[in-house]
Amino acid sequence: MEVDREDGRSQNQLRPLACSRNILHRAHGSASWSQGDTKVLAAVYGPKAGTKKNENPEKACIEVIWKPKTGQIGKPEKEYEMILKRTLESVCILTVNPNTTTSIIVQVVNDDGALLPSAINAACMALVDAGIPMKHLAVAICCCVAKSGYVILDPTKLEEQQKMKAFAYLVFPNSVHSVLPEGSLRVEGEPIENGIITSVTHGIMSVDDYFYCLERGRAASVKLSDFLRRNLQQQSTDSSKAG
Amino acid sequence: MGLPNASGDLSTEVEVDAFRRLFPLRFYEKHLLESIRPDARSLGRARETTIALGAVASANGSALAKIGSTTMLAAIKMEVMTPSLETPDEGCIAIDFHMPPICSPIVRPGRPAEGAPVVAKQLSDTILSSGMINLKELSLDIYCLDADGALFDTALLSAVAAFSHLEIPVVSLNDDGKIVLSEEQGLSDREPVNKEKRKINLSSVPFSLTCVLHKNYILADPTAEEESIMDTIVTVVLDSSSQLVSLHKPGGTVLAYTSAIQDCIALTRQRVKELQKILEEGISGMEVD
Numbered sequence: 149m150e151v152d153r154e155d156g157r158s159q160n161q162l163r164p165l166a167c168s169r170n171i172l173h174r175a176h177g178s179a180s181w182s183q184g185d186t187k188v189l190a191a192v193y194g195p196k197a198g199t200k201k202n203e204n205p206e207k208a209c210i211e212v213i214w215k216p217k218t219g220q221i222g223k224p225e226k227e228y229e230m231i232l233k234r235t236l237e238s239v240c241i242l243t244v245n246p247n248t249t250t251s252i253i254v255q256v257v258n259d260d261g262a263l264l265p266s267a268i269n270a271a272c273m274a275l276v277d278a279g280i281p282m283k284h285l286a287v288a289i290c291c292c293v294a295k296s297g298y299v300i301l302d303p304t305k306l307e308e309q310q311k312m313k314a315f316a317y318l319v320f321p322n323s324v325h326s327v328l329p330e331g332s333l334r335v336e337g338e339p340i341e342n343g344i345i346t347s348v349t350h351g352i353m354s355v356d357d358y359f360y361c362l363e364r365g366r367a368a369s370v371k372l373s374d375f376l377r378r379n380l381q382q383q384s385t386d387s388s389k390a391g
Numbered sequence: 392m393g394l395p396n397a398s399g400d401l402s403t404e405v406e407v408d409a410f411r412r413l414f415p416l417r418f419y420e421k422h423l424l425e426s427i428r429p430d431a432r433s434l435g436r437a438r439e440t441t442i443a444l445g446a447v448a449s450a451n452g453s454a455l456a457k458i459g460s461t462t463m464l465a466a467i468k469m470e471v472m473t474p475s476l477e478t479p480d481e482g483c484i485a486i487d488f489h490m491p492p493i494c495s496p497i498v499r500p501g502r503p504a505e506g507a508p509v510v511a512k513q514l515s516d517t518i519l520s521s522g523m524i525n526l527k528e529l530s531l532d533i534y535c536l537d538a539d540g541a542l543f544d545t546a547l548l549s550a551v552a553a554f555s556h557l558e559i560p561v562v563s564l565n566d567d568g569k570i571v572l573s574e575e576q577g578l579s580d581r582e583p584v585n586k587e588k589r590k591i592n593l594s595s596v597p598f599s600l601t602c603v604l605h606k607n608y609i610l611a612d613p614t615a616e617e618e619s620i621m622d623t624i625v626t627v628v629l630d631s632s633s634q635l636v637s638l639h640k641p642g643g644t645v646l647a648y649t650s651a652i653q654d655c656i657a658l659t660r661q662r663v664k665e666l667q668k669i670l671e672e673g674i675s676g677m678e679v680d
Contacts, residue, residue: 202497226508234622234642316638321646343646350516352595352634355656362649 154306162302162368167379169277177278181270183302185260190270192278194250207242209249217256228264235268235319235346241281250280261305262290264317276380285322285376286345287369290315291361293353299360301368314351316358318344318365322373342366415620423608435658437612442673444556452557456549459614460539465549467557468530484529486515488546495538510543517597517628517637518550540614541601543626548666551596555674597636598666599628600659604645611658627659
């Protein structure tokens with residue numbers, strides 16, 4: 149079914165992605181991620197000694213500070229901080245540096261839809277830039293269910309507010325390129341990249357729509373994983389040439 | 392206290408309470424192998440739930456909900472307001488969630504609890520997006536009196552119960568052309584705008600269930616101890632027509648595969664039926680009074 153989107157994209161087409169690392173020189177790691185007009189900057193400082201009061205000192209602790217583009221910090225920012233913290237805690241290997249705190253600061257430069265997924269992607273790239281040990285990358289995508297029932301990926305702000313009755317932010321692990329035979333990396337008969345790290349939904353959708361969003365999200369996360377892989381490999385070869 | 396035996400397992404030498412404090416995860420895993428939990432619930436069963444409507448006499452609608460030991464008090468106050476120009480036939484709703492220090496030893500006076508703004512935002516998103524009410528000016532306050540896991544479930548249940556208890560008071564026009572509450576001004580000779588107190592109309596009421604994922608096990612309705620040990624929490628909110636209002640899984644070490652999600656949704660469907668029955672019993676109990 150052909151769907152008319154304002155910017156001429158097809159249903160499953162993502163906006164142009166751009167990512168650059170090591171843009172802030174004082175931070176231990178930094179990255180800027182943009183999907184179309186949505187742009188997010190993430191900086192990582194750490195690991196620093198000591199954990200906060202209620203945190204487990206046998207593990208590393210992750211602290212997230214979300215800075216909106218304008219306005220004061222309120223409840224939506226606290227919710228984003230909590231979601232990002234839990235997502236990144238499940239991605240990082242916390243037992244390597246116990247009793248330390250890693251701070252991640254996310255600054256919203258422009259919000260044109262799919263803000264939280266962009267922030268998760270930016271934060272992940274910044275963690276890679278800082279060299280924090282991670283199990284795998286977190287690849288985040290936004291899927292929308294329209295009032296007429298079709299599902300589109302990566303909506304702009306206009307699409308989010310006007311056309312969509314519900315949307316879901318989904319985060320998957322990145323796809324695996326492995327030299328091992330196919331069967332050994334499966335959990336419960338499904339490949340690891342099908343597992344959901346995080347899922348946050350807004351609005352009402354039917355259960356079947358949600359599972360359809362999951363499928364589309366998984367397909368898109370494969371494309372995003374490839375983009376991340378190329379980006380990371382390219383930048384690491386550049387720096388090795390310079391150094 | 393004996394020395395650990397060859398396999399390093401202190402369980403035979405140490406008392407149950409000490410083992411529970413020292414090795415909480417292993418304590419729980421021993422129970423999970425037998426498909427049971429320390430409070431003798433099976434894995435998919437929620438704790439005992441009760442609702443008491445009309446707990447606060449001075450509020451227009453109120454309810455006290457308890458799931459196990461988690462207790463939430465919800466109260467709704469209605470005020471007359473002038474609607475904004477953009478939405479002339481809608482009012483607005485303000486939802487506030489408080490976690491006073493009474494609810495849990497980890498909440499200190501003066502410092503707001505960490506989980507509170509998150510639950511507040513989730514709650515307002517769920518209530519507003521579920522389309523449960525047509526808006527007038529409503530102010531919903533939820534107080535957590537005891538925090539023992541599954542805070543969002545109990546808060547949503549108390550909010551829903553308070554809404555079903557809510558009665559819109561009688562209003563009338565006074566001399567300035569403003570609408571006021573009839574009882575306040577003593578204008579009983581004025582013609583009231585609505586003849587009698589009426590109940591608010593609720594369409595598609597949302598109910599939720601929080602589950603904790605640990606390896607292959609799914610535990611429904613966790614206590615605070617379970618939530619602190621096993622960090623992967625999934626909250627599913629379904630409304631009465633089985634539409635998915637929200638599926639909230641904020642990170643966590645365990646990745647959720649499609650089968651786990653389907654199991655959680657199935658458990659939530661069962662729970663929705665139980666909660667609907669409990670709510671109806673509570674409402675019919677009130678009406679008899």
